[in-house]
Amino acid sequence: MISTAELISPKDLVADLERERELCLLDVRDQGVYARGHLFFARCLSLSQLEAGIERLVPRKGTPIVLCDDGRQDATSLNRMASARAVLMSLGYETVRCLDGSAAEWERHGLKLFEGIYVPSKAFGEYIEHVDETPSISPEELHALRSDNPGIPVVDCRPLEEFRRMSLPGAVNCPGGELIYRLPALLEAPELPVVINCAGRTRSIIGAQTLIASGIPNPVYALRNGTMGWELAGFSVEHGKSLEVERPDAAAMQGARAMAGTWRSAEKIPVISWDKYLEMESADDRTTYLFDVRDPKEFAEARLTGARNAPAGQLVQCTDTYIGTLRSRIVLFDDAGVRNTMAAYWLRRSGWREVFVLDEGPMETTPQGICRFAHLVPPEARLAAETARARSEGATLLDLSPSGVFLQGHAPGALFTLREGLLERLLGAGIRGPLVIMARDPDIACLAYRDIASNWPDDVMVLFADHGEWPAAFGDFESGFVNSLSPPQDMWHTPSSPLGGGKPAMVEYLNWEVDLLYRAENEPGWALRPQQSVQLPR
Structure with missing residues (x-):
């Protein structure tokens, strides 16, 4: 239970958000649930990942933390926040409170619920397009332009793994942070236009404005609505491409440094x-x-x-x-x-x-420790890649990797599950016998072992192998999302993914992005308010 002393009122939270002092607003629901409605500044770190991730997200133990969700205030919500508070206090965090009241009470004090993820950054992207008047080009205009001049570069500024999943025909990959580092060497003719795209809007806008703000002479455009807009316009996309803009040579690097120094x-x-x-x-x-x-x-x-x-x-x-x-x-x-x-x-x-x-600063090349919680698993319960198949024969394989990773490939017969409530979920499904726990993040697997091993009558083992070694350990991987003890709510799935909803979800997502600037306009603690009220086209 949560006592009155462990609560903070919506009014006091709003005051804290407006003050110039440190604060963490933390939502410990799964990201897929969080994305249905959360407070603007709430960070998402699920209860399943809390112990593994909190010290990276909130490194100072004296930081005031406020736990929140969607304001339902039901037994499940209150129990989750009480559990999260207990974990945080056990790790040494000094001030952990829970937001009191319902969503309706929050709204009376100016706290709205926002759908989606990365909301402050997404709202910022819309703000930048509004105040900087970012030049953009529609998919139809780009298609016509490249038909006449196929040499016009289209640069996808997402990470390479996202580019591989879906890209525009003929596009090259250069992550947004690398644009002024790598790209100028490819733009020798200052009159050559360049088009920056991402999946939706934010990184296209920021990428284009990065080049403009850094002083690059070329005409720069953001592809309006990115690859989603391209698909919605009826054009095809490519899959599995890996064409990257290379790192700069010495001369190009010198030019990039000079440009950055001036900026x-x-x-x-x-x-x-x-x-x-x-x-x-x-x-x-x-x-x-x-x-x-x-x-x-x-x-x-x-x-x-x-x-x-x-x-x-x-x-x-x-x-x-x-x-x-x-x-x-x-x-x-x-x-x-x-x-x-x-x-x-x-x-x-x-x-x-x-x-x-x-x-x-000082650099190091020694390998980073792969698992901070390895001590929770005794040596006899650890499986190496080379012995995993033999030792796991007859055992139930539990995969606690993100659902998107499980979807792409998993050991034959493995069951997707979340760490939170794992023991109850196993018993409810009638599962008995030995277990093998695996996760792309080995910390999660070790923590899950600690959660259930003492209460499980049979052997519980943990796979100690890098994720890239799993196919060799278990044979050909299966793909798809069939075997599951939990719904894939641990993460928000992009509209273009197999679990994301397709073109109707793309339209909904793009409308959501555009609306964010309007919805965030008077949010407590949000200082980026355009000089005039934002009137957005529908």
Whole structure:
């Protein structure tokens, strides 16, 4: 149960959101449920992932945390928040309260529920298009333009894995944070237009404005409504493509650095030393995040000591998945000084007041630990890839990977499930006998083992193998979403995915993105209000 002392009123939360002090607003429902309705600034970290992810999302234990959901206040909601509070307190978080009242009471104080994910970043993208008047091109106009001039580059600014799933014919991939780092070398003729696209709207807008703000001379356009708009216009897309814009050579890198330096000076983005970062990080009363914003491949080769990888474009696109604490300080590293400039510029414009570029710092190449919770699983309960098939014979395979990963491929016969309520779910399904637990994130598998092993009468084992080794361990993978103990509500599925709803969902999604600027206009703590009331076409 939650006592009165552990509650915060909607009125007091609104006051906290408007104050200049640190706060984390945390929703511990599964992302697919969270996406049906949540508070504007709520970060989503499900109860299943809480122990594994909270210290990255909210690193300072003194940060005030407010737990919230959709305001139903039913037994399930209250029990989940009570469980989350107990977990957080056991991990040393000092102030954890639960938002009191129903959704109707919240709304009376100005707190609306928003559908979707990455809401603040998405609303920011719409704000930028509105105030910067981002040039755009419709799918029909682009199709006609490229029919006359097929050499016009179309650059997809999503991560490579998203580009592989679906892309425009002839497009090349260059993630948004890499645009001013890699792209200028391809645009030798200053009169050559370039079109930036993503799946929907936000990254297209931010990508196009990144090139414009950095001073590139070429005409730049955002593809209106991205690949979804392209499909809705009746044009075909490609699948499985991997055409990337290469990293710059020495001359191109020098030009990108010069461009970024000019941009950084014009915007007065502060540059700090490693010693200054250490001084900031040691403060007991403030949170300082350190992100290495380079490409994940570079981060894997050598990374800044103590930094988390947050590719620059994704950090801007989904800030709430990386930064849990509002009003915190953010330090960004890129050995070229280009991608951190891009991210700092946009984070500052989106309302983060203390964003710093790190000039240099110590690098390390030693492998990162693959599992922080391995100690929860005794040696005799660990399965290696080479023995997994033999030792798992006759056992029920439980896959706790994200449902999107399970959909793409899983061990034959494996059951998809969530960690939360796992024991009750197994018993309810009449499952008996030995179990093998696996998850793309090994921490989740180890935590699930701890949850159920002492209450399960038969052997419980955990697969200790990198996700890429699973096919060799179990044979040919199955795809699709058939065997399941849980609905695929752990994540929000994009409209173009097999579980996403197709073209009707694309239309709904694009309308949702456009509407966000209007809906967010008077949200507590949201400072980005256009000078005139936003009247959006329907």
